[in-house]
Each structure stands twice: as C-alpha cells, then as structure tokens.
Amino acid sequence: MLELKNLSKTYKTGDTALSDVTLSIPKGQILGLIGPSGAGKSTLIRCINRLVEPSSGKVMLGDVDLAQLGKADLRRQRRRIGMIFQEYSLVERLTVMENVLSGRLGYVPFWRSFFRKYPAADVQRAYQLLDRVGLLDHADKRADALSGGQRQRVGIARALAQEPELLLVDEPTASLDPKTSRQIMRLLTEICAERGLPAIVNIHDVPLAQQFMQRIVGLRAGAVVFDGSPAALTQGALTQIYGEEDWNAMRNGDLEQADAEEDAKNRLAELVQ
Amino acid sequence: MTEITDYKQVWTYRTPRARLWTWAGWFALVTLFFWCWQIMTEDTIWAFVSDAPRQAADIGSRMLPPRISYMSELWGPLWDTINIATLGTIGGVIMAVPVAFLAARNTSPSVRFLRPIALFIIVASRSINALIWALLLVAIIGPGLLAGIVAIALRSIGFVGKLLYEAIEETDARQTEAVQATGASAAQVLIYGIVPQIMPAFWGISVFRWDINIRESTILGLVGAGGIGLKLQASLNTLAWNQVSVILLLILVTVVLSEWVSAKVRHAII
Numbered sequence: 001m002l003e004l005k006n007l008s009k010t011y012k013t014g015d016t017a018l019s020d021v022t023l024s025i026p027k028g029q030i031l032g033l034i035g036p037s038g039a040g041k042s043t044l045i046r047c048i049n050r051l052v053e054p055s056s057g058k059v060m061l062g063d064v065d066l067a068q069l070g071k072a073d074l075r076r077q078r079r080r081i082g083m084i085f086q087e088y089s090l091v092e093r094l095t096v097m098e099n100v101l102s103g104r105l106g107y108v109p110f111w112r113s114f115f116r117k118y119p120a121a122d123v124q125r126a127y128q129l130l131d132r133v134g135l136l137d138h139a140d141k142r143a144d145a146l147s148g149g150q151r152q153r154v155g156i157a158r159a160l161a162q163e164p165e166l167l168l169v170d171e172p173t174a175s176l177d178p179k180t181s182r183q184i185m186r187l188l189t190e191i192c193a194e195r196g197l198p199a200i201v202n203i204h205d206v207p208l209a210q211q212f213m214q215r216i217v218g219l220r221a222g223a224v225v226f227d228g229s230p231a232a233l234t235q236g237a238l239t240q241i242y243g244e245e246d247w248n249a250m251r252n253g254d255l256e257q258a259d260a261e262e263d264a265k266n267r268l269a270e271l272v273q
Numbered sequence: 274m275t276e277i278t279d280y281k282q283v284w285t286y287r288t289p290r291a292r293l294w295t296w297a298g299w300f301a302l303v304t305l306f307f308w309c310w311q312i313m314t315e316d317t318i319w320a321f322v323s324d325a326p327r328q329a330a331d332i333g334s335r336m337l338p339p340r341i342s343y344m345s346e347l348w349g350p351l352w353d354t355i356n357i358a359t360l361g362t363i364g365g366v367i368m369a370v371p372v373a374f375l376a377a378r379n380t381s382p383s384v385r386f387l388r389p390i391a392l393f394i395i396v397a398s399r400s401i402n403a404l405i406w407a408l409l410l411v412a413i414i415g416p417g418l419l420a421g422i423v424a425i426a427l428r429s430i431g432f433v434g435k436l437l438y439e440a441i442e443e444t445d446a447r448q449t450e451a452v453q454a455t456g457a458s459a460a461q462v463l464i465y466g467i468v469p470q471i472m473p474a475f476w477g478i479s480v481f482r483w484d485i486n487i488r489e490s491t492i493l494g495l496v497g498a499g500g501i502g503l504k505l506q507a508s509l510n511t512l513a514w515n516q517v518s519v520i521l522l523l524i525l526v527t528v529v530l531s532e533w534v535s536a537k538v539r540h541a542i543i
Contacts, residue, residue: 049454078456089451093469102465106456113461155451162455 001027001198002048002166007057007067009043009222017043018222021057025166028196030189032203032213032230036242040222041202045168048200049081050074061166079106082159084188086171088151090143096154097139100126103161122161129157133187149180156187167192167199173208181205185212206238207254335514343516347504347523353418354500355527357493358486361425366479369430373437379449380441380467391434398431403489407498421498425486433482440474441467477539484535491524 002025009018017040025031033041046052048059050066059066066077082103090099104122105113112118118126130136133153138146143154152172159167172188173181189212192199203209209216210230218226218233218241226237242250287295374380376391406424414420449466457465494502501520508516 051450051454075456075458078454081454083451083454085447085451087447089447091448091452091465091469092445093472094465098465102452102457103455105452105458105461105465110458110460113457114464158451158455 001025001029001062002200003058003060004044004048005058005060007044007047007059008055009040009047009052010055016222018047018054021219021222021224023217023224023227025198025200027198028192030192030199030201030212030214032201032209032216033219034203034206034209034216034241035219037204039219041219042170043222044219045083045170045200045202048166048168049078049083075106079162080165082162082164082167084152084155084159084167084169084172086174088148088155088175090151090154090158092144093142095140095142096130096135096146097126099143099154100130100157100161103158106162126157126161129160132160132191133157148176149184152176152180152184153187156184156191160191164197167197169199169201171202171204173203173205181208182211188212206233206250332514335512336518338515339518339522340513340515341519343519344523347501347520350494350499350501350504351523351527354490354494354502355487357418357421357425357490357498357500358483358531361422361490362429362479362483362486364422364426365429365482366433368426369433369437372430372434373441374463376434376438377441379444379446380463391438395431395434395438398427398429399435400431401428403428403486404492404496407493408496411497416497416499418499421490421493421500424493424498425490428489429482429486432485433478436478437471437475440471440478444470473542476542480535480538484531487531488528491527 002023004021004023007018007021008016010016021040021044023031033044035041043052047054048061048066050069054067057067061077061080064077066074069077091102094102098116101116101118101122102113104118104126108118108122127136127139130139133156135146135150135153135157138150143151146154155172167188169188172184176184185208188199188201191197201209201213203213210233213230216226216228216230216233217224218237220241220243225240226233228237372391372394375382375387376395378384378388381388381391403424406427407420410420410424414423444467448470449462452462452466490500490502492502492505494500494504495506497503501524505517505520508514508520
C-alpha cells in the first residue's frame with residue numbers, strides 16, 4: 001500500500017533527519033514508529049504527505065510517487081492521507097462540526113467551504129463520524145471548549161472525513177493522561193481494523209506501542225534499527241533503539257513511577273478503610 | 274559539589290567598569306539637556322513668556338461663558354465628522370486586509386517581491402499624518418467630506434495593515450498545517466486556518482482605529498476637508514472664543530463616548 005524507498009531528509013541547517021529509510025506497509029497494518037526524541041519520527045511521517053519536503057527517495061502510495069508531485073497533484077493526493085496530530089491541531093475558534101467538515105476541503109470548491117454549504121452527503125457522514133467517536137452532542141460547540149481527549153476524537157473524525165487510504169498519526173497521546181491515552185489508542189486501532197486502514201503511528205510510549213501495534217519500527221538517528229512484531233521487541237532491541245543509558249534511565253523511571261503509583265494506591269486503600 | 278568552603282559575602286549587580294560607564298552616560302545626558310535648552314531658548318522673547326499667564330487668563334475669560342446657543346449649528350458638522358471617521362475606517366480596513374496578507378511572512382505569495390511592496394505601502398501610509406493627506410486631497414478632489422473620508426482611509430491602511438499582519442504572523446502554525454494536510458487549496462487554508470485565528474484581533478484593531486479616527490477627523494476641517502473642524506476654524510478666525518469653547522467641549526464629549534464604545538467592544542471580543 002505504502003512504500004518508502006531510500007527516503008532521506010537533510011535540513012537546510014545540515015542536520016540529517018532521515019537517512020536511506022526503506023519501509024513497506026501493507027493494507028490494514030498498524031505500524032508503531034518508536035525512537036528517542038530527534039530520531040526523525042516526526043520528519044518521516046511529514047515527508048509522506050510532504051508537510052516536510054524529502055531530500056531524496058521515493059514515497060509510493062499505490063502507484064503514485066508522492067515525492068515527485070506538483071502542487072495541484074499533491075493537493076489531490078493529500079486527500080487520500082488522513083493526519084492526526086500531537087496537540088490535536090484543531091482550529092480552536094471553529095466549531096467541532098466545522099473542524100470535521102474541514103476534512104472535506106480537498107473535495108469541495110472554494111465557495112462551498114467559504115459559505116459552509118457542504119454537500120448533504122458530507123454533512124451526514126460528518127454526523128456519522130462524530131457519533132462513531134462519541135461526540136454527536138458536541139457538534140456545535142467550539143473546539144476550544146472541549147477536553148484533550150475529546151479534541152483528539154475530533155481530530156480522528158476530521159482525518160476520517162477525508163475517506164483516507166492511509167492514516168498518519170503523530171504522537172496521538174503525548175498531551176493526554178494515561179487513561180485517556182489508552183482510550184484513544186483503542187479507538188484508533190478499532191477504526192483502522194473496521195476499515196482496513198493502514199496507519200503509521202509515532203509513539204514514544206513503548207508499553208503503549210507494544211499493547212496496540214501490530215508491527216514496530218525503531219528509528220535511531222534517522223535510520224531503521226528495528227523492524228518486527230511487538231513480541232520481538234526485547235530488552236536488547238530497545239537498548240539498540242534508545243541507547244544503553246537512555247533506555248535504562250527510562251526503564252528505571254517507569255519502574256520508579258510504577259512503584260510510586262502502587263504506593264499511593266495502597267495508602268489510599270488504607271485511608272478508605 | 275566543589276571543595277570551596279569560604280564563600281564571599283559581597284555580590285555587586287554591576288562591575289566597577291560598568292558602574293563608571295553608567296555614571297558617565299547619565300552625566301552626558303544631563304549636559305546634553307542643558308546645552309539643547311540654551312540653543313532652544315536663544316530666540317525666546319522673555320517678555321512674552323512672562324506675559325503668558327495674563328494672556329491665558331484673558332482668552333479664558335473670553336471663552337466663558339460658552340455660547341451654548343451655538344450648539345444648534347454644530348450638530349450637522351458633528352454628524353459629518355462621525356461619518357468621515359466611520360466611512361474612512363471602513364475604507365481603510367478594506368484596503369488594509371489584502372495588504373496585511375501580502376505583508377505577513379507566512380501568507381505572502383512572494384516574500385522577496387510582494388512583501389517589500391506591501392511593507393512600503395504600510396510605512397508610506399503611516400508616515401504621512403491625516404492632516405497632510407487631507408491637504409493633498411483637498412487640492413486634488415476639492416474641499417468637502419470626500420477629501421476627509423479618503424484622507425482618513427489612506428492614513429488607516431498603515432495602522433490596520435501593520436497590526437493585522439503582525440497578528441497573522443503570530444497565528445498558530447500547527448492549526449494551519451492541519452488544514453493543509455487535508456488537501457485544502459491555498460485559499461481554503463487561509464479561510465479555515467488563518468482567518469478564524471485573527472478574527473478577534475481584526476475587530477479589536479478596527480474599532481480601535483475608528484476611535485482614533487474620530488479624534489483625527491475633528492481637525493480635518495482646518496484644511497477644508499469638512500466636519501466640525503470647519504466651524505472651529507471659522508470661530509477662531511473671528512475670535513469668537515465663546516464658540517471655540519463650545520466646540521472644544523463637544524469634541525471632548527464625542528471622543529470620550531467613542532473611546533467608551535471602543536473599549537466596550539474590545540472587551541466583549543477579548
């Protein structure tokens with residue numbers, strides 16, 4: 001479905017964000033992209049819909065090489081790719097409905113989008129999607145009146161309104177609390193399964209990635225250093241992705257936090273009794 | 274942790290050298306002030322200055338009591354003044370919006386070519402006072418309200434354009450990026466990504482400029498561009514001080530009211 005061939009990106013400052021990445025994602029697969037900050041996760045998914053211009057290589061979506069497209073063709077192809085962002089990236093001062101309908105911008109002429117006169121089928125579909133993500137009652141609220149988890153649901157509905165063939169998901173849970181994170185990840189994976197949608201999910205939370213992803217790719221300094229099932233993601237592999245020191249620090253941090261949470265829970269339980 | 278055990282008790286904000294420079298700087302400033310004072314007052318005729326309180330009291334006494342009956346002649350020109358300000362502001366805002374989009378780094382279609390032109394328009398409009406615009410326009414399109422309206426509009430382009438393009442540059446790029454990612458055209462990115470973000474700034478700037486324009490349009494009559502300034506000039510020329518005081522009072526009340534309206538509106542938006 002999506003194939004990256006020798007994709008490289010060097011920024012004007014001379015920083016190499018991606019070097020020679022080759023990946024292939026079949027239909028319906030949910031791929032988790034993990035790696036330390038600055039490994040090029042964000043650059044990689046932005047090179048696919050060209051919010052960042054790749055320096056060299058191919059991005060094949062079906063038969064089309066996205067890296068070679070001119071402006072008008074790029075716009076047409078972007079409709080096929082839904083994107084979900086870390087900070088939700090909703091247009092805060094527009095209503096939930098306007099945000100979801102903005103997923104149709106690539107399909108409607110300018111006057112329709114200007115006067116908010118979307119085709120009936122688009123509106124019906126938008127309501128359907130809002131129902132699917134559990135926000136049907138919030139359609140006419142302004143986006144900035146919603147909570148973090150609700151906003152991310154709107155973000156998902158907007159991406160789906162495009163009727164995409166591929167989802168790009170950039171740190172969907174980074175701004176959410178652990179419980180909401182799990183709910184959002186569950187919703188995302190369910191929706192992908194329902195529609196046979198392939199997805200690339202940038203995620204820095206390794207346990208979350210192991211729980212929800214079908215396949216995991218580890219990036220380090222812009223290169224793929226791991227590619228396999230979540231089960232194959234051993235301590236050794238993680239050390240290779242994150243580096244010895246960082247990985248141990250992260251793991252210790254997690255253990256410490258788990259201990260602290262356990263401790264707090266016990267104390268609360270005692271208080272209740 | 275290092276092995277230092279004996280910590281100093283003295284810490285100074287500036288080094289001795291910086292202190293010296295600070296004092297030298299202040300000294301130079303004071304010297305400059307006295308020197309300039311000398312030059313400025315060289316041609317002053319001190320007899321007139323010492324006479325000033327008496328003169329002021331004289332004019333003051335002629336202004337009082339204000340000739341309230343004169344008010345009936347002022348409503349028409351006051352209405353003209355408010356119209357000059359309002360229509361001028363609307364015209365200025367309409368012209369300023371495209372200029373602002375051309376001048377903002379993130380929306381300008383050509384940063385190298387069109388942006389400098391837009392910035393030049395803004396600077397040119399701002400650098401010429403409304404009174405001077407009016408002088409030019411009275412010569413070009415003749416005396417009257419139209420000259421005043423166009424003068425106010427031209428003067429407003431720079432102010433509104435500058436504040437608006439700064440607001441555009443400060444918009445959140447992530448929201449715009451998300452709209453772009455859906456495959457929206459450049460025009461659609463503008464109306465969905467940028468416009469909602471700048472609406473509060475837009476209304477705030479427009480009302481603020483309208484409030485300034487009320488004040489500016491009160492004097493445009495001095496050069497023949499219509500409004501209450503015409504009456505002011507006529508009264509000044511005939512030394513009708515008790516009419517001048519009525520006009521000044523009326524202007525004061527109008528300005529206070531317009532400022533109140535503008536503050537209310539801006540408060541409601543923000």
